[in-house]
Amino acid sequence: xxxxxxxxxxxxxxxxxxxxxxxxxxxxxxxxxxxxxxxxxxxxxxxxxxxxxxxxxxxxxxxxxxxxxxxxxxxxxxxxxxxxxxxxxxxxxxxxxxxxxxxxxxxxxxxxxxxxxxxxxxxxxxxxxxxxxxxxxxxxxxxxxxxxxxxxxxxxxxxxxxxxxxxxxxxxxxxxxxxxxxxxxxxxxxxxxxxxxxxxxxxxxxxxxxxxxxxxxxxxxxxxxxxxxxxxxxxxxxxxxxxxxxxxxxxxxxxxxxxxxxxxxxxxxxxxxxxxxxxxxxxxxxxxxxxxxxxxxxxxxxxxxxxxxxxxxxxxxxxxxxxxxxxxxxxxxxxxxxxxxxxxxxxxxxxxxxxxxxxxxxxxxxxxxxxxxxxxxxxxxxxxxxxxxxxxxxxxxxxxxxxxxxxxxxxxxxxxxxxxxxxxxxxxxxxxxxxxxxxxxxxxxxxxxxxxxxxxxxxxxxxxxxxxxxxxxxx
Amino acid sequence: xxxxxxxxxxxxxxxxxxxxxxxxxxxxxxxxxxxxxxxxxxxxxxxxxxxxxxxxxxxxxxxxxxxxxxxxxxxxxxxxxxxxxxxxxxxxxxxxxxxxxxxxxxxxxxxxxxxxxxxxxxxxxxxxxxxxxxxxxxxxxxxxxxxxxxxxxxxxxxxxxxxxxxxxxxxxxxxxxxxxxxxxxxxxxxxxxxxxxxx
Numbered sequence: 001x002x003x004x005x006x007x008x009x010x011x012x013x014x015x016x017x018x019x020x021x022x023x024x025x026x027x028x029x030x031x032x033x034x035x036x037x038x039x040x041x042x043x044x045x046x047x048x049x050x051x052x053x054x055x056x057x058x059x060x061x062x063x064x065x066x067x068x069x070x071x072x073x074x075x076x077x078x079x080x081x082x083x084x085x086x087x088x089x090x091x092x093x094x095x096x097x098x099x100x101x102x103x104x105x106x107x108x109x110x111x112x113x114x115x116x117x118x119x120x121x122x123x124x125x126x127x128x129x130x131x132x133x134x135x136x137x138x139x140x141x142x143x144x145x146x147x148x149x150x151x152x153x154x155x156x157x158x159x160x161x162x163x164x165x166x167x168x169x170x171x172x173x174x175x176x177x178x179x180x181x182x183x184x185x186x187x188x189x190x191x192x193x194x195x196x197x198x199x200x201x202x203x204x205x206x207x208x209x210x211x212x213x214x215x216x217x218x219x220x221x222x223x224x225x226x227x228x229x230x231x232x233x234x235x236x237x238x239x240x241x242x243x244x245x246x247x248x249x250x251x252x253x254x255x256x257x258x259x260x261x262x263x264x265x266x267x268x269x270x271x272x273x274x275x276x277x278x279x280x281x282x283x284x285x286x287x288x289x290x291x292x293x294x295x296x297x298x299x300x301x302x303x304x305x306x307x308x309x310x311x312x313x314x315x316x317x318x319x320x321x322x323x324x325x326x327x328x329x330x331x332x333x334x335x336x337x338x339x340x341x342x343x344x345x346x347x348x349x350x351x352x353x354x355x356x357x358x359x360x361x362x363x364x365x366x367x368x369x370x371x372x373x374x375x376x377x378x379x380x381x382x383x384x385x386x387x388x389x390x391x392x393x394x395x396x397x398x399x400x401x402x403x404x405x406x407x408x409x410x411x412x413x414x415x416x417x418x419x420x421x422x423x424x425x426x427x428x429x430x431x432x433x434x435x436x437x438x439x440x441x442x443x444x445x446x447x448x449x450x451x452x453x454x455x456x457x458x459x460x461x462x463x464x465x466x467x468x469x470x471x472x473x474x475x
Numbered sequence: 476x477x478x479x480x481x482x483x484x485x486x487x488x489x490x491x492x493x494x495x496x497x498x499x500x501x502x503x504x505x506x507x508x509x510x511x512x513x514x515x516x517x518x519x520x521x522x523x524x525x526x527x528x529x530x531x532x533x534x535x536x537x538x539x540x541x542x543x544x545x546x547x548x549x550x551x552x553x554x555x556x557x558x559x560x561x562x563x564x565x566x567x568x569x570x571x572x573x574x575x576x577x578x579x580x581x582x583x584x585x586x587x588x589x590x591x592x593x594x595x596x597x598x599x600x601x602x603x604x605x606x607x608x609x610x611x612x613x614x615x616x617x618x619x620x621x622x623x624x625x626x627x628x629x630x631x632x633x634x635x636x637x638x639x640x641x642x643x644x645x646x647x648x649x650x651x652x653x654x655x656x657x658x659x660x661x662x663x664x665x666x667x668x669x670x671x672x673x674x
């Protein structure tokens with residue numbers, strides 16, 4: 001019985017997703033589906049926080065773990081998904097192809113992420129990953145009449161399947177060595193198999209390749225720009241936020257909880273991935289004219305920064321990475337939401353020029369966008385600055401001086417393309433003069449999102465304390 | 476005797492597996508895959524995993540591969556464009572493949588996974604039921620992943636239907652709810668025109 005209570009948030013999401021599937025048939029239409037989905041996410045969020053344990057609890061024969069890390073990341077995933085649903089609602093209502101399936105598949109994807117976050121076993125990690133990916137592939141493909149969306153879906157599907165295969169191959173090698181799928185048994189047995197270190201590294205390479213694909217880090221980043229550009233914007237918004245949180249979760253569970261004994265081995269691999277991602281992401285983003293594509297390259301760069309904290313190999317380093325991924329999810333949610341805000345029926349505002357003169361059309365939203373861009377660029381006092389500060393500080397403390405220097409240099413290069421958008425908004429004359437039309441709910445959440453970026457930047461200690469306690473007890 | 480049977484099935488498995496990726500005709504490739512499934516079912520039978528062996532034959536050979544053959548026969552696959560660029564990508568591909576094979580042989584070779592490294596398969600008494608053991612583990616220890624796998628199948632069904640179900644264009648069925656909800660703006664467009672200049 002306690003098994004069921006510990007996994008109550010997951011059960012609520014699953015049960016309601018099935019119920020909403022039935023509600024899709026009703027004539028009341030998309031509004032009902034939307035309301036029920038938001039209610040489900042909110043209920044799951046409340047349950048997650050209410051049930052949040054002080055220590056580790058295992059359930060379902062050790063396959064499921066409920067610990068502070070899972071509580072924090074699950075809450076963040078649910079919160080970000082709620083925001084994504086709010087931003088997407090108007091866009092979807094104006095276009096017939098996605099309106100109901102988006103919410104149902106989105107809920108199933110959220111369920112997959114929650115399973116990944118609270119996994120204590122290779123099997124659950126893999127199944128959660130597949131559940132999430134399968135829902136996302138379908139969401140990307142849902143705009144069937146668009147050639148770009150079909151191409152994006154095909155690329156995402158083929159490369160995603162390849163990545164899953166790699167991860168599975170690495171897991172099977174580790175299983176062959178340790179004889180167990182349980183993360184903690186594997187972690188304990190690493191020390192007994194010192195003579196098989198070659199084999200362990202071989203498995204580790206495949207596991208890291210799988211994780212890197214899912215996070216979208218160079219050299220496994222090729223799918224990100226095409227998928228971000230080709231998908232309908234609400235799908236890009238969903239794809240670019242919550243899955244990053246679960247990607248961090250599996251990286252932490254696999255590398256830190258499962259293979260901390262091999263920290264010297266995966267540290268070197270993460271160094272290469274991090275430096276390449278920061279370099280390629282930031283430099284190629286400058287050349288983009290499509291804002292979705294630009295944000296895609298910016299994602300690649302940010303995931304490189306995220307790895308800086310992990311590769312430090314210390315508890316405060318992991319906490320820094322966790323802070324980074326939560327801050328990033330918040331910022332990119334706002335940035336993609338702003339694209340949706342400018343979009344109208346029959347007009348996709350996915351060019352950078354569409355932001356020209358936004359300050360004249362809507363001073364408040366231009367200011368929110370300014371905060372988001374400053375935060376992504378890492379300008380104090382916004383949350384993005386602290387995120388970068390924490391991971392670079394931890395990399396320095398772990399002795400990676402040259403990587404810290406490179407990180408600072410690349411974040412300065414990256415500031416160019418964020419500041420360019422601010423310049424377009426404030427110093428150029430608008431091509432469009434139509435006032436922005438969007439729902440009250442969206443205006444409210446967007447303002448809240450911008451203020452959260454500022455508020456967390458002014459007092460980063462709250463979130464950081466949460467991350468530290470989550471990572472400290474996750475052992 | 477058992478070893479002889481094992482080498483018989485293993486030999487078929489390796490040969491047919493190689494042929495799957497080397498023969499030119501896709502129908503032949505699919506049929507060799509069927510043969511590979513049969514051979515691996517035989518190997519599983521030797522390990523006393525009757526349930527898995529029978530499921531492999533029933534599900535993969537009986538359902539999946541037949542469907543697959545249908546698709547292969549329906550699609551008119553033209554192989555020439557697939558072979559274009561073979562010579563261009565060969566050097567890079569060969570280099571990567573060589574590196575991978577070296578690494579794999581070093582790691583997965585007999586040094587770590589040799590017969591002396593793996594425990595002998597347990598021989599069970601005559602009344603032992605592999606199926607019952609499997610069912611017991613599946614519905615107790617592994618209940619959680621079992622349920623997630625079920626949800627994955629549900630998502631697959633939802634996705635497949637959502638992606639393929641299109642409203643038929645040819646039907647002349649009326650939709651009263653849309654007809655009632657029509658507004659003037661949908662049907663009438665007012666066009667402002669400059670008055671003509673009369674001479």
